[in-house]
Amino acid sequence: MGYRLAMAVILSVTLIIVDVRFDQLDPVRRTFSSGMIPVQWLSDLPNKLGEGLVFLFTSRDSLEEELDLMRARMLVLERQSQKFASVTAEINRLRELLNASRLLDEGVVVAELIGASPDPDNQYIHINKGLNQAVYLGQAVLDSHGLMGQVIEVNEFSSRVLLISDSRHAVPVQINRNGMRAIAYGVGTLGTLELGNVPDTADVKVGDLLVSSGLGGRFPQGYPVARVTSIEHFPGRPFASVKVSPEAQLNRSRLLLLLFKEENLKRDQALPVGSQAESRPREGAE
């Protein structure tokens, strides 16, 4: 028995070292977690049943009301996106005048949440799109309010998304009001992120919107990330402590958007964001 224990210990220590140092074990992990899919599906069943029950007991009136609200909202958003298309075109013309590179448009694929991390220290979620939908590592994931996180593991039919609030995650951001750049670090709690190394004299105000800056090349530019909630200055320390709260509803959203850069976009399944994205000439792309 002691002999077996020794073998198990040696084996697991080797596994840990190999997994920390190299990435040869990724295919193994992928096969394992593809095999876990039935378990995952079942563990999401209570949520699905709950939603079904709520739907079953919703009255016709309230559904109709909701439909009306959604129609009205769609109208408003459509009007905005009409303007958005012409404004993008305008900006691109201006950028051409300045000989700058054209702004790339992204496409999105709608994904659904199928599982969340059982462990409060690791903040990630599972979504129902994987290699079969050309999901790739490092892909940005949004909900309807802002940036949620990035894909860190892709299986055949599902993938794992690290949330921006995880303590291992950081997003390059800029303040929408004045363009000041900073990095938003996750601290391991869902409601707060921290801006790192903000000088005491920096122009930050409570309520400022932070958008992704696109630096680092992982997240596309201009998506809302968080809003500043508190700023504390410590005399004697060079940096202020700035707390921000994520715009995305990290623990509530069930419908998410996977963002595809244009070159990775599968034309048949992704909807372009701007309505004119199709008609725009593409040779000017970077």
Add this chain to the structure above:
Amino acid sequence: MATYFFSWLAVAISFFVAAVLELVSLPDMLVVLRPEWLVLTVIYWLLRHPEKVGIAIGFGTGLAMDVMSGSYFGIHALALSLVCYLVLGMHKRLKMFPVIQQSAVIFFITGIHLMIVYTMRSLLSVADSGLEYLWQALVSAFVWPFVVVLYDRLVFALR
């Protein structure tokens, strides 16, 4: 001495159920109170059939837990193998204990499991979580009698 009926089907079903329970999404308040279902399941089968279920099963379950929790391969495997060794060492006494006393032992055993997991994790990455995992161990100990009754029923039904 009574010989227990053994079926791999019961083992498979119990592990499947435990894995589902391990992954069910809970409200934020309750996440720190999730019992270690898979560890309890392994301990149950170790106590019932120490001749069939051993360290190898514990190791395999640990690997599955690593995949489910997204931690480095081998952390849970290491912890669960050690737990299996501990339980195998005292299974004869543990079986004789009244349920309350068993629960107390389960508290320490799951506590050891969680301690190894969290220590390894904080060694390998930045996460640190204080002693909150003791709540998980406490809830596991509290749930243990119910787990035993349920699995006994399962075995009886499949007899």
